[in-house]
Amino acid sequence: MSEDRKLAFETLQIHAGANPDPATGARQTPIYQSTAFVFRDAEHAANLFNLAEVGYIYSRLTNPTVAALAERITHLEGGAGGICCSSGHAAQIMALFPLMGPGCNVVASTKLYGGTVTQLSQTIKRFGWSAKFVDFDDEAAVAAAIDDDTRAVFCESIANPGGYITDIPAIAAIADKAGIPLIVDNTSATPYLCNPIELGATLVVHSTTKYLTGNGTVTGGAVIDSGKFDWMQNDKFPSLSKPEPAYHGLCFGEALGPMAFTFHSIAVGLRDLGMxxxxxxxxYTLMGIETLSLRMDKHVANAKKVATWLENDDRIDYVTYAGLESSPYFGRIDKICPKGAGALFTFAVKGGYDACVKLVDSLELFSHVANLGDTRSLIIHSASTTHRQLTPEQQEAAGASPNVVRVSIGIEDADDIIADLDQALTKATA
Structure with missing residues (x-):
């Protein structure tokens, strides 16, 4: 293949990171179920531990199967490097770890997955970090929230649960002006629908558990670095811009340039956090990604049809799907998600909390689970589950009010999905 030809997304989702196994010729990437890897000799081992040579040491750090997945997602996101880890929550901590320190804060969107809000508002306090939550539709408020101790800005491309679309270029411009990175969770959109790096993001995080795997079988996370941020531009990120004692004074930013964040995440983050x-x-995720574009096209088509039907049903108060012309986020689709607004959204049921609970219990085709991005259609009442730990005000800001249910529309026949919702709504609002 000519080096000057850029491969299409549909080709990269199959071939990126997946060369035939050199030992056996196996076409599919093997599962390298090995804890450790044999060194050629003492010099080889020393070079690996000194970061003077790239290779495999121990599967807590790197593993050939995991590395193939990281390479594939990196290609799809258009990044310089990436790592995979144990879950989406782990990916968020891994993304923040090289950036933060005691007394530092992250400015985060109010429109986030409930577990992320809890992680950022409560758990990270144990590291001496903090978070400021701001409505990212108010760009002036985002800029005003950034102070001398802010080390990152965090949002979701398509926010969970409401399916709200973030104006990534506008937020990226604010972060750039402040000299700090923008981290975008691209789980709900996937790189097929949205390319945060192209829109100005520094880092992209994923719960690979969701659409990338697509079949509800395994958990995982990924952090992809754009390679475009200059970690040496100021003294805010000493982990990357100052000598690292554990590696004889190596300065990651100076020595590794665009790969500084990725190598630090492996050599320090995975080494010490063990995620x-x-x-x-x-x-499993490598195999799932092979059909990502096909699945996402079907997810989007189904979601638009189902959301339109719901919006026109008298038993529904409102639908938050950004793909509807009535949505305040409809105008952002062409710029942020040109291939569609995803398949995640909420709708409010007349009858409030009780009607939502009856709806969930009455569905037959939908699965009532705390997940999204499966081939199957999924539903959950966020206020009593995924967003239960939040205050009523936080639930409202996140789009998870008590009268709302979240749906992740699958790739079944759309008319079958609608029929199931119809019969359940009849029971829930009787």
């Missing part, structure tokens, strides 16, 4: 992805899980 390792299982190679068998990586294998």
């Amino acid at each position: 390792t992805m299982n190679p068998q899980g990586a294998h």
